[in-house]
Amino acid sequence: MTVAPYSRNAKTFFAQYQSLSFEQVHSDWLSQFDQKAGLALDVGAGSGRDAGALAARGWDVVAVEPAARLRELGQGATRSQSIHWVDDQLPDLSKIRKLSYRFDLILVSAVWMHIPPSDRERAFRILTELLAPGGMLVITLRHGPGDGERVFYDVSREELESFAKRRALIPLPLPVGRKKDELQRDEVSWETLAFRLADDGTGALPTVRHIIVNDNKSSTYKLGLLRTLVRIADGAPGLALKRTDDWVDIPLGAVGLFWIMLYHPLVLRHQLRQAPGSRGYSFATADFFKLQSFTPLDFRVGMSLSADVAPVVLRAIKAACRNILDNPANYTTWPGSNRTVFEGGSARMTIKKAPVRLDKATLSRFGTFRVPSFLWDAFSRYACWIEPAIVSEWIELMGSWDLRYSMDEYHRGLQWVEGRRDTSAVRQMINQQLETGRVECVWTAKNLKATRFDVDHCFPWSRWNNNDLWNLMPSTHTANASKSEKLPGDLLLKEAHPRVVNWWEQAIVGSSREEQFFSEAEASLPLLGQERTLEGVFEGMLQQRLRLKTNLQLAEWLGV
Structure with missing residues (x-):
């Protein structure tokens, strides 16, 4: 042009x-x-x-x-x-x-x-x-x-x-x-x-329904892969490596990591059967069982792992990746065809006893997984409808293999473990900053030293489970209560821009949390150009705000 x-x-x-x-x-x-x-x-x-x-x-x-x-x-x-x-x-x-x-x-x-x-x-x-x-x-x-x-x-x-x-x-x-x-x-x-x-026109939703309901299943693995991909597309779109007309490439390690986060509570905490009979699971190696004392929150995207823990987690991810390529990815096919829906390939990697951060670069070392572009878009846009359908079918499968458990137990096992509202780390950061200086409410510019304060999820937790550092804002109690579960309006968020960036500069940049901050933002925000700058993160927030408003039809908050 x-x-x-x-x-x-x-x-x-x-x-x-x-x-x-x-x-x-x-x-x-x-x-x-x-x-x-x-x-x-x-x-x-x-x-x-x-x-x-x-x-x-x-x-x-x-x-x-x-x-x-x-x-x-x-x-x-x-x-x-x-x-x-x-x-x-x-x-x-x-x-x-x-x-x-x-x-x-x-x-x-x-x-x-x-x-x-x-x-x-x-x-x-x-x-x-x-x-x-x-x-x-x-x-x-x-x-x-x-x-x-x-x-x-x-x-x-x-x-x-x-x-x-x-x-x-x-x-x-x-x-x-x-x-x-x-x-x-x-x-x-x-x-x-x-x-x-006139309608969706892509054929994505009938394909998803086929995989959920109609496709033959000898285990929950196909549902596990589908839910894993929905979780990444909805909650970590920034992990996408490349997009063409036909495919979206994502790190194979991200698929393995989210897979472990799904199956960790099901197998290690609730002992719920994921296949008929008493056979084991090909992904559940000795390293997977060593994660018994951890929660999935300990190894989510952006977290730093010590030299003792890192090799265990990385080997568990590697085993999960191998299982995903050999089983659900290999047997999930287009309706009426033997052609696979997904593609993927592993890469050779050496796992050392050294600290590591579970960021985009690390997860890319495992290889690449490919999702058809129109399915990726459906996972992103319709996650709030697709995921409950997957969970419902998953519960029905588990119930057909083991009648000992109640519906409540199945639901608890399938609850996404990141689904716990946690603002404690940022509350501690605010208190530390108030000991030596001023912290402003991002919405009202009031000094929090002289008033009761809260930690506000900029994008409401109840509608989009995200505890990332970039999403947690210092706020007066009054402003937080007024905002409640609403999405900040576009102009209000833009008006708050200097205070938001100032908070990040004040509490995060130059601290031990800086790498975590950017790694989380890189994964969960659609950052244009993948800029590791505060302005890049804020631009990603503006885009994510619009994405949430469009996909979830959230009510907007225009200020106190």
């Missing part, structure tokens, strides 16, 4: 775009515009005019603009609105796809003529995969010659209609024919097409 001219002449283009109103440019499709606000993607957002108009109507907007100088001007003009700006572009939209959002509206205005014809079908497919069920895709087509500096390709209504038919999109009734250019250029005209996605 042509990008350089838009940066080089940013001020000229900014003024040109701002000279027209959203209603002038988009009158053709506004009659189809849903009055109910949702999540919108503005591709090629330019000056931010359209993104700003959508935000003013109550929409949360992700604005994509690859031209750096134009993006800076757009950000400046929309700074007070709920708009997230991202440096990305068609046909890939690689950064946007990493976030696993589904958009209720995607606007591609004055962009399509920049995309080479050979890239268009793929670009259209990617756009449709980003649509939420019932979502609308609007594309405006520019007809007319180039200007000598920017590259324009011929575009046609027929091309887009053929793409839409292949992707099962429903065309919306809009005025047919070309519209005069609002900037009064006689040689330029415009055409608008809009489409709606």
Whole structure:
């Protein structure tokens, strides 16, 4: 796509775009515009005019603009609105796809003529995969010659209609024919097409249901693998190593680690059968049983392990990885086929008696596991529905093998062990800082030395179980009680930015907790570029806030 001219002449283009109103440019499709606000993607957002108009109507907007100088001007003009700006572009939209959002509206205005014809079908497919069920895709087509500096390709209504038919999109009734250019250029005209996605359209949920309910199972291993992947996609999306059109690559060690965290209480604490009969489990080696005195909280992502404990945990992960590749990954197949759904390969690694941190780099040493992209997105978006279905089937399987236990015992065994609200470490950090200085409530800026304080889960614990250091904030008791289980509003979180970063600088940077802080953030936040900076972590928080609001439909808190 042509990008350089838009940066080089940013001020000229900014003024040109701002000279027209959203209603002038988009009158053709506004009659189809849903009055109910949702999540919108503005591709090629330019000056931010359209993104700003959508935000003013109550929409949360992700604005994509690859031209750096134009993006800076757009950000400046929309700074007070709920708009997230991202440096990305068609046909890939690689950064946007990493976030696993589904958009209720995607606007591609004055962009399509920049995309080479050979890239268009793929670009259209990617756009449709980003649509939420019932979502609308609007594309405006520019007809007319180039200007000598920017590259324009011929575009046609027929091309887009053929793409839409292949992707099962429903065309919306809009005025047919070309519209005069609002900037009064006689040689330029415009055409608008809009489409709606009737349903999910990816086939992900039927595939997941097949694995949960219909696929043959001689143990709980297939359910264990599925729940492991759902947990990673939902709670640790930052662990993804690479994404293509077809696959998401994640560290094999992360799959092994989450597997152990699932089976640790089932086998070691509750002694619940995970297969019929009395045979053992191929992953439960001597090292797994040495973890009897630990809890899964002791070896979660981001934790540092001592030289004595590290080899035991790493060998247990290695055995779990081998079992996963040999068994559930090998026997989980597409409906009506012997073709495996997942792929993976182990890597040679040496385990030494030395301290280690269970971060992304360490977990990558075990090898790579591959998940189909559309399934990864479903795991991320629909985790709150998929996981209970897995647990229900898991309980039914265990009950068919052993009738001695109650339903309560099965539920306790399958409870995710990180499901324990814990703010003690951060409370201690706040008390230490108050001994020598001032600590501010991130929401009200009040000094906590003079008032009762709480440790607030920025993203509510009851809806997204996360005790990471970046998610725990110093707060007055009043603010925490007012916020309760709500999600902080976008503008409120942005307003708190300097106090949040100041807290991290004050209590974490330069301390023994710094490496843990960044390792946890790297795993659980969709950090663009994987920046290990405080600003990178905060940007990841903004993206995660929007992801939680969209996926879980959480109520927002606008302050005390």
